[in-house]
Structures are given as structure tokens and as C-alpha cells.
Amino acid sequence: MNEEIKSYTISLYTENNIGLLNRVSAIFQRRHINIESLTTSQSEIDDVFRFVIVVNITEAQAAKIVRQFEKQVEVIRAYYHTDEQTIYTESCMFKIKSALLFEEPQIQNIIKDSNSRIVTVNKEFFVLEKSGRRHEIESLRRDLNVFGIMQFVRAGRIAVTKDEMRVTDMLMAFNNHNN
Missing domain, CATH: 3.30.70.260 (ACT domain)
Incomplete structure (x- = not known):
């Protein structure tokens, strides 16, 4: 069997x-x-x-x-x-160029719609944090990948x-x- x-x-x-x-x-x-x-x-x-x-x-x-x-x-x-x-849940962080936050209005919609949050912003980059199920994190990664992700890390469950x-x-x- x-x-x-x-x-x-x-x-x-x-x-x-x-x-x-x-x-x-x-x-x-x-x-x-x-x-x-x-x-x-x-x-x-x-x-x-x-x-x-x-x-x-x-x-x-x-x-x-x-x-x-x-x-x-x-x-x-x-x-x-x-x-x-x-x-269960997982969490992740994305590092993205700060210019995109101001030049690409869609980025702000993606952040809001994904229930993620900005943890830091400086001239060069901002860091986004997201907690949730793996499929939610993967969906956000796909959405942000279009704009370029400088760094990405996901923690274990x-x-x-x-x-x-x-x-x-x-x-x-x-x-x-x-x-």
C-alpha cells in the first residue's frame, strides 16, 4: 500500500x-x-x-x-x-531600491495588499517584512521580482x-x- x-x-x-x-x-x-x-x-x-x-x-x-x-x-x-x-507561519524580508518606493506607485499597492510592512528606509534601499503562509510570501516575491529585489531571506516555519x-x-x- x-x-x-x-x-x-x-x-x-x-x-x-x-x-x-x-x-x-x-x-x-x-x-x-x-x-x-x-x-x-x-x-x-x-x-x-x-x-x-x-x-x-x-x-x-x-x-x-x-x-x-x-x-x-x-x-x-x-x-x-x-x-x-x-x-504555523513563516516570515521574510526583502531589500529593495528606495527609488522604486517613489517612482513606482504599484509598489505601495503591493505592500498594502500583501499586509507587509516597511521596517527601514534610507536613500539607497528600504526593507520590507512579511509574515504568513509560504504561498503568500512566494506571491509577494513574484510581485516584487518584476521591480528587482536586492536581497531576499525567508525564515523557517x-x-x-x-x-x-x-x-x-x-x-x-x-x-x-x-x-
């Missing part, structure tokens, strides 16, 4: 140890799975960090990868969720689950144990 390949958000709650990122990426590399997005940050608990990884795989692969992650010493817990089970996760109590216990 062929399982459907879909987008999964894998969350890893970890200790902050050197070399963990290499081991995380190696698990995907061994399985020839491309990471679409990867973000790391402090979690809701002090000294516990969270990886948010987006991959396009089957549910069986997601379950197997989560089990593999939980075998890593530094990984406290690992979870996977579908897009429908999460609330950040996500929380729609359902309550009982991970906080477990993480607090871990944190208290290690202090």
Missing part, C-alpha cells in the same frame, strides 16, 4: 548540545529526505530548545523518524503533526499545535531534574 506523501512538522524538544544539528540532519540524509524548513529556538521551558522541521514524507516515515530522534540522548521528546494539526500538548509538565520535570 502506497502511503500519501504530505507535509509534516516535526518538533524536537532537546538539550542545547554541540553537534546535535549534525545528528538531526544525518537522520534525514540517511533516508534521502530533504528538509524543507528548519528553525531552532528556546522553548517555553528554560534550557530546553525546540527544533521545528518541515519535511514532505509519509506518515510511516514521520513515525519512524520521531522514534529515531527519541533515541538521541539530547532529545527529550519528539512529535510530528500535519499542517491541519498546527498553526514556526508552529504550535492546535491541540493542547502535555509536553510542558514533562519539560518542567526535566528542567527541575537537571538543576
Whole structure:
């Protein structure tokens, strides 16, 4: 039976140890799975960090990868969720020539219509910031590409689950144990 390949958000709650990122990426590399997005940050608990990884795989692969992650010493817990089970966003920044802001009236309409915001302006360039779903960011990039983009960067997905996760109590216990 062929399982459907879909987008999964894998969350890893970890200790902050050197070399963990290499081991995380190696698990995907061994399985020839491309990471679409990867973000790391402090979690809701002090000294516990969270990886948010987006991959396009089957549910069986997601379950197997989560089990593999939980075998890593530094990984406290690992979870996977579908897009429908999460609330997620990405953010990006565009650097564009300032002259366009005044010479191309359409640019101001694009900014307004995309719900993006200008974070800085100087004589040479302005910087635009946009948060939203990937397709919204890609649409804005296509619209601005016509005028020339000096620089573009998109951050990885950040996500929380729609359902309550009982991970906080477990993480607090871990944190208290290690202090």
C-alpha cells in the first residue's frame, strides 16, 4: 500500500548540545529526505530548545523518524503533526531600491495588499517584512521580482499545535531534574 506523501512538522524538544544539528540532519540524509524548513529556538521551558522541521514524507516515515530522534540522548521528546494539526507561519524580508518606493506607485499597492510592512528606509534601499503562509510570501516575491529585489531571506516555519500538548509538565520535570 502506497502511503500519501504530505507535509509534516516535526518538533524536537532537546538539550542545547554541540553537534546535535549534525545528528538531526544525518537522520534525514540517511533516508534521502530533504528538509524543507528548519528553525531552532528556546522553548517555553528554560534550557530546553525546540527544533521545528518541515519535511514532505509519509506518515510511516514521520513515525519512524520521531522514534529515531527519541533515541538521541539530547532529545527529550519528539512529535510530528500535519499542517491541519498546527498553526504555523513563516516570515521574510526583502531589500529593495528606495527609488522604486517613489517612482513606482504599484509598489505601495503591493505592500498594502500583501499586509507587509516597511521596517527601514534610507536613500539607497528600504526593507520590507512579511509574515504568513509560504504561498503568500512566494506571491509577494513574484510581485516584487518584476521591480528587482536586492536581497531576499525567508525564515523557517514556526508552529504550535492546535491541540493542547502535555509536553510542558514533562519539560518542567526535566528542567527541575537537571538543576
